[in-house]
Amino acid sequence: MGSPAGLGAVSLRAALAFCIAALLLSVAGALRRDRAVADAGRRSLAASFGFTGLASAALLAALFTHDFSIAYVAKYSSRSLSAPYMFGAFWGGMEGSLLFWTVLLTGFATIALGRARTQTPRLIAWAGAVLAGVAAFFLLLLVLPADPFATLSSVPNDGAGLNPLLQSPGMLVHPPLLYTGFVGFSIPFAFAMAALISKRLDTAWLTATRRWTLFGWSALSVGIVLGGAWAYTELGWGGYWAWDPVENASFMPWLTATAFLHSVVIQEKRRMLKVWNVSLILITYALAIFGTFLTRSGILSSIHTFTEGPIGKWFLPFLGFMLLGGIAIVLARLNELRSDNRFDSVMSRESAFLANNVLFVAAAFTVLWGTIYPIVAEVITGVRLSVGPPFFNSVFVPLGLAILGLTGIGPLISWRRMSKGAFSRVIRAPLAAGGIVVVTLALGGIRSPGALLAFGLCTFTTVAIVSEFVRGSRVHRKRDRSSWPVALSTTIARNRRRYGGYVVHLGVVLIVIGLAGAAFGTERHALVDVADSMRVGSYTLTYEDQRDSSTAEKQINTAVIGVRKGGETLGQLFPQRNFHFAQRQPQSEVAIRTGPIEDLYVVITSFDQDGAAAIRAFVNPLTWWIWAGAAVMLGGMTILLSSPAPVRAAARVRTEVREPAVAAR
Amino acid sequence: MRLVAFVLVMMPLAVPSALAAPQDVANQISADVMSPFCPGLTLHDCPSDAAVALRERITKMAEAGYDRAAIMTELERDYGPTIRAVPDPRGSGLLAWLLPITVTIAAGATAWLLLRRWAREPAPVEGYDPDVHITPKDRRRIDHELAKLRGEA
Numbered sequence: 001m002g003s004p005a006g007l008g009a010v011s012l013r014a015a016l017a018f019c020i021a022a023l024l025l026s027v028a029g030a031l032r033r034d035r036a037v038a039d040a041g042r043r044s045l046a047a048s049f050g051f052t053g054l055a056s057a058a059l060l061a062a063l064f065t066h067d068f069s070i071a072y073v074a075k076y077s078s079r080s081l082s083a084p085y086m087f088g089a090f091w092g093g094m095e096g097s098l099l100f101w102t103v104l105l106t107g108f109a110t111i112a113l114g115r116a117r118t119q120t121p122r123l124i125a126w127a128g129a130v131l132a133g134v135a136a137f138f139l140l141l142l143v144l145p146a147d148p149f150a151t152l153s154s155v156p157n158d159g160a161g162l163n164p165l166l167q168s169p170g171m172l173v174h175p176p177l178l179y180t181g182f183v184g185f186s187i188p189f190a191f192a193m194a195a196l197i198s199k200r201l202d203t204a205w206l207t208a209t210r211r212w213t214l215f216g217w218s219a220l221s222v223g224i225v226l227g228g229a230w231a232y233t234e235l236g237w238g239g240y241w242a243w244d245p246v247e248n249a250s251f252m253p254w255l256t257a258t259a260f261l262h263s264v265v266i267q268e269k270r271r272m273l274k275v276w277n278v279s280l281i282l283i284t285y286a287l288a289i290f291g292t293f294l295t296r297s298g299i300l301s302s303i304h305t306f307t308e309g310p311i312g313k314w315f316l317p318f319l320g321f322m323l324l325g326g327i328a329i330v331l332a333r334l335n336e337l338r339s340d341n342r343f344d345s346v347m348s349r350e351s352a353f354l355a356n357n358v359l360f361v362a363a364a365f366t367v368l369w370g371t372i373y374p375i376v377a378e379v380i381t382g383v384r385l386s387v388g389p390p391f392f393n394s395v396f397v398p399l400g401l402a403i404l405g406l407t408g409i410g411p412l413i414s415w416r417r418m419s420k421g422a423f424s425r426v427i428r429a430p431l432a433a434g435g436i437v438v439v440t441l442a443l444g445g446i447r448s449p450g451a452l453l454a455f456g457l458c459t460f461t462t463v464a465i466v467s468e469f470v471r472g473s474r475v476h477r478k479r480d481r482s483s484w485p486v487a488l489s490t491t492i493a494r495n496r497r498r499y500g501g502y503v504v505h506l507g508v509v510l511i512v513i514g515l516a517g518a519a520f521g522t523e524r525h526a527l528v529d530v531a532d533s534m535r536v537g538s539y540t541l542t543y544e545d546q547r548d549s550s551t552a553e554k555q556i557n558t559a560v561i562g563v564r565k566g567g568e569t570l571g572q573l574f575p576q577r578n579f580h581f582a583q584r585q586p587q588s589e590v591a592i593r594t595g596p597i598e599d600l601y602v603v604i605t606s607f608d609q610d611g612a613a614a615i616r617a618f619v620n621p622l623t624w625w626i627w628a629g630a631a632v633m634l635g636g637m638t639i640l641l642s643s644p645a646p647v648r649a650a651a652r653v654r655t656e657v658r659e660p661a662v663a664a665r
Numbered sequence: 666m667r668l669v670a671f672v673l674v675m676m677p678l679a680v681p682s683a684l685a686a687p688q689d690v691a692n693q694i695s696a697d698v699m700s701p702f703c704p705g706l707t708l709h710d711c712p713s714d715a716a717v718a719l720r721e722r723i724t725k726m727a728e729a730g731y732d733r734a735a736i737m738t739e740l741e742r743d744y745g746p747t748i749r750a751v752p753d754p755r756g757s758g759l760l761a762w763l764l765p766i767t768v769t770i771a772a773g774a775t776a777w778l779l780l781r782r783w784a785r786e787p788a789p790v791e792g793y794d795p796d797v798h799i800t801p802k803d804r805r806r807i808d809h810e811l812a813k814l815r816g817e818a
Contacts (some may be wrong), residue, residue: 237710244705343783358776362769373761381757386699388750395765523692
């Protein structure tokens with residue numbers, strides 16, 4: 001008990017006991033409509049969070065004190081591992097990552113249930129029961145097959161150390177953000193299930209969880225982009241997305257969550273698509289759990305092997321129970337889930353949102369199908385096939401471009417109904433701008449149809465969104481007699497949800513511009529002696545020198561690369577090829593000269609005996625815009641998260657009367 | 666609309682240019698095959714030394730005049746059919762391509778049909794949203810005020 005292992009093991013068991021108590025008390029409170037009992041359930045879940053937090057503290061203490069009697073500590077850390085990466089080691093292995101997931105889940109559940117106390121007691125009680133049930137499953141994993149405090153009979157003097165690829169600043173942020181996103185979806189999922197069970201099928205569950213959905217989605221979005229940035233700067237293959245099963249595991253729930261974020265607007269505004277919304281959040285959470293299963297089961301080939309383990313068989317029954325139970329309760333409540341309203345016209349924003357939803361879900365299905373197809377094919381035909389990036393690019397890119405087009409159409413079209421004449425008037429300018437860009441680029445020599453279409457749609461969407469900002473600002477400027485910047489900030493502040501969403505869309509447009517740039521990339525590789533040069537694109541790279549040094553963790557071999565372009569010297573780059581002692585593993589450190597036009601990306605794949613360097617160099621046009629777009633998206637998410645809870649419909653109508661930019665056209 | 670027609674006419678100009686250098690051919694092929702050395706990654710993206718050597722071999726084949734099909738055949742002979750990153754649409758891989766397309770078209774068609782039906786059906790109580798609590802007179806006034814603010818009245 002005095003050691004971290006003892007404290008951690010006892011804490012996990014106590015957390016599980018309190019979690020089971022929370023589940024039973026919440027169900028009893030809901031069934032007997034007894035608020036006091038339900039509150040006791042809520043407090044039990046909070047106690048479970050406390051003990052899970054204590055277990056996490058014990059694991060961190062074990063990592064920082066190099067307690068190699070704990071198998072996890074010996075496997076994922078070493079004495080030479082620097083302090084920040086001890087946190088990375090906490091979630092760098094399967095058991096630690098599950099503990100991290102559980103502490104987030106119990107913590108989020110405690111906060112969400114505490115903040116929702118103004119809601120109907122039965123809704124909170126059932127939501128508490130669902131959350132406690134999910135947390136109990138994860139705690140059961142931690143107590144039985146994935147114990148992070150399992151001890152070794154023979155204690156090593158030093159640990160194996162953290163995978164060098166994980167020793168990057170991005171890895172201190174990327175996994176926690178992904179987990180935050182996945183776990184964040186637990187809250188809307190639990191409240192949706194609670195609404196179904198308790199038959200409280202108005203918008204109360206949406207209102208109670210709106211911020212959680214946005215929060216989870218934002219964390220997942222940033223986590224995915226940071227994962228791309230990590231791959232770009234650490235893995236040394238010049239790209240940021242490989243359609244790896246584990247990457248797909250995070251992308252699938254993001255796609256369905258994005259669809260959900262859009263379709264809840266229709267439920268809030270028009271009291272429609274209720275079945276669709278509960279189904280979407282069920283699918284989103286199921287995909288998040290499925291992703292966790294994929295990452296840890298080892299059933300698919302993935303470079304992310306550092307979190308594989310023997311817990312796959314535990315996930316399948318849980319996932320099956322969750323999905324079948326969810327579907328059963330949705331089917332049982334179909335009558336109560338009927339829409340209060342109908343679509344007034346096919347030509348309406350509701351229709352555009354629905355089309356957007358269909359495309360997002362089709363895109364998620366496409367990614368899911370491509371990810372699991374190797375297993376399906378093996379089961380059906382007995383032959384193992386590969387499904388790689390070319391397949392995903394072929395089937396996903398058309399869907400992605402269609403979604404981008406709808407992103408532009410959405411703001412142009414009004415709620416309820418719009419005449420064809422009015423629509424053709426408002427679409428004319430964005431369409432013309434997009435067309436002009438396509439023709440100009442085609443005449444300028446761009447030959448990739450996909451890239452041309454992407455740039456055209458980006459222009460179309462940008463013009464459509466910017467015109468919304470201009471229209472809104474113009475009204476405020478005229479009414480308040482203010483300057484354009486003040487009018488713009490007033491416009492955004494008055495309807496942060498709408499304009500925050502538009503800012504996110506502008507970020508997406510910038511990201512698509514960056515992705516389209518990949519069509520024009522160049523790559524060269526060569527074995528270069530000191531003082532010799534190689535060319536890539538319009539750059540000349542000269543291998544000027546090699547420098548060696550070492551730290552306690554690694555031997556560092558740095559190549560000094562002089563960069564020239566068109567006779568002009570641009571400076572030097574310093575890519576490295578290092579050797580990590582603990583893991584006995586070489587690793588390349590990339591050197592990047594980045595800018596809005598293009599990145600020069602240089603990686604050393606090896607040094608030979610004579611000091612010659614095998615250099616792989618890429619010119620990646622427009623990649624910078626992916627990170628810039630992510631930053632813009634983050635700005636939009638901040639605006640969205642700061643927006644107040646949705647007002648009642650009557651109040652909204654009054655607001656619309658005051659603010660024409662907000663109202664239907 | 667004339668502009669759209671012009672764009673469509675111009676689109677055939679936008680055909681991919683022919684791959685020139687053997688390294689470009691090798692880069693393209695290495696992006697279309699899975700790495701036998703890095704699980705889940707293409708040969709292009711695999712950082713291992715063995716992958717570097719295989720990419721080098723592909724470049725040499727391209728320099729020796731092998732076309733794309735010949736190089737792919739060589740690779741498949743040496744590493745088996747799993748080296749292809751794209752399922753073959755003529756054989757057992759057909760389902761991989763067919764299902765996403767079918768699902769997308771079916772989902773789109775279903776949504777379209779539902780939309781048409783819903784748009785034709787009257788709302789449960791025509792012109793009255795139970796949560797808004799506004800009378801037809803109020804609604805007319807709102808429409809009028811909105812039109813005024815938009816400069817249409």
